[in-house]
Amino acid sequence: MNTFGIFMDIRKNKLLYVMLIPVLLYYVVFHYGPMYGAIIAFKDFSPRLGIWGSEWVGFEHFQNFFTGPYFWRTIKNTVLISVYQLVFGFPAPIILALLLNEVKHALFKRTVQTITYMPHFISLVVICGIIKDFTVSDGVVNDVVAFFGGERTTFLLEPSFFRSVYVSTGVWQHIGWGTIIFLAALTGIDQEQYEAAKIDGAGRWKQMTSVTIPGIMPTIIILLILEIGRMMNVGFEKIILLYNPGTYETADVISSYVYRVGLQDFNYSFSSAVGLFNSVINFILLISSNWLSRKFNDTSLW
Numbered sequence: 128m129n130t131f132g133i134f135m136d137i138r139k140n141k142l143l144y145v146m147l148i149p150v151l152l153y154y155v156v157f158h159y160g161p162m163y164g165a166i167i168a169f170k171d172f173s174p175r176l177g178i179w180g181s182e183w184v185g186f187e188h189f190q191n192f193f194t195g196p197y198f199w200r201t202i203k204n205t206v207l208i209s210v211y212q213l214v215f216g217f218p219a220p221i222i223l224a225l226l227l228n229e230v231k232h233a234l235f236k237r238t239v240q241t242i243t244y245m246p247h248f249i250s251l252v253v254i255c256g257i258i259k260d261f262t263v264s265d266g267v268v269n270d271v272v273a274f275f276g277g278e279r280t281t282f283l284l285e286p287s288f289f290r291s292v293y294v295s296t297g298v299w300q301h302i303g304w305g306t307i308i309f310l311a312a313l314t315g316i317d318q319e320q321y322e323a324a325k326i327d328g329a330g331r332w333k334q335m336t337s338v339t340i341p342g343i344m345p346t347i348i349i350l351l352i353l354e355i356g357r358m359m360n361v362g363f364e365k366i367i368l369l370y371n372p373g374t375y376e377t378a379d380v381i382s383s384y385v386y387r388v389g390l391q392d393f394n395y396s397f398s399s400a401v402g403l404f405n406s407v408i409n410f411i412l413l414i415s416s417n418w419l420s421r422k423f424n425d426t427s428l429w
Contacts, residue, residue, distance in 0.1 A: 188401075205359055219305070220304075220309060228313050259369070316339065363383045381401060
């Protein structure tokens with residue numbers, strides 16, 4: 128579209144462009160504007176001197192991170208938790224959506240949807256408080272374990288249990304909300320395909336594998352690309368609310384490390400360098416996954 132065509136489109140749909148202004152302002156102010164501050168990753172930043180007045184140090188902070196004692200630990204924990212979330216968390220709402228799609232009883236279906244949606248709207252601080260109360264030695268989870276003959280343990284004090292607790296509670300919290308997109312995608316499948324499958328003798332399982340899943344596959348692929356693109360962004364809020372120095376070995380991820388170094392130790396330049404490195408890795412993952420999807424499935428973000 129040439130410049131004249133863009134101008135005519137703006138005149139024709141001026142109200143739509145006006146509605147777009149708040150969205151653009153949001154991204155400019157809160158996403159693109161702060162990118163200016165990434166410069167301090169290459170400086171020995173001092174609040175007194177400001178960003179431009181601080182001394183340039185080049186890649187010193189990156190080198191310190193790569194050769195530091197916490198590099199491999201934070202990378203390992205971030206990758207493992209992200210992979211676990213991808214393996215167990217990503218398919219969960221798809222499976223729930225497929226199961227709900229097969230339910231014919233409307234009241235039961237709405238009840239299940241409501242119950243599974245609810246954890247998503249609870250404050251993360253409250254969620255973490257519930258997790259801590261449930262996983263202490265005299266909590267509900269340990270009552271179940273003891274009932275079946277197991278030994279009681281405070282799960283969040285054991286490094287070996289942290290990732291399992293983090294991922295499983297994440298699935299519980301977001302599985303219902305995640306089904307919304309897939310249920311919406313299911314409504315777009317042409318019902319005549321099901322009728323044709325029935326005529327060919329396909330049962331409900333065969334209809335699901337031959338009609339339903341292929342029908343929502345483009346949606347699954349797009350969401351998978353986005354999920355891969357933020358693999359290194361394990362949310363530090365939940366990590367910080369659940370971990371403790373005794374579980375740093377398996378719980379400390381890049382985002383929580385950036386929080387401790389930047390806001391607790393006031394080493395702003397070093398934490399910015401680590402955060403910038405993390406963003407670059409996410410960008411590479413997003414571009415790579417999109418390219419692979421376009422190459423092999425003809426479905427991509429762009």
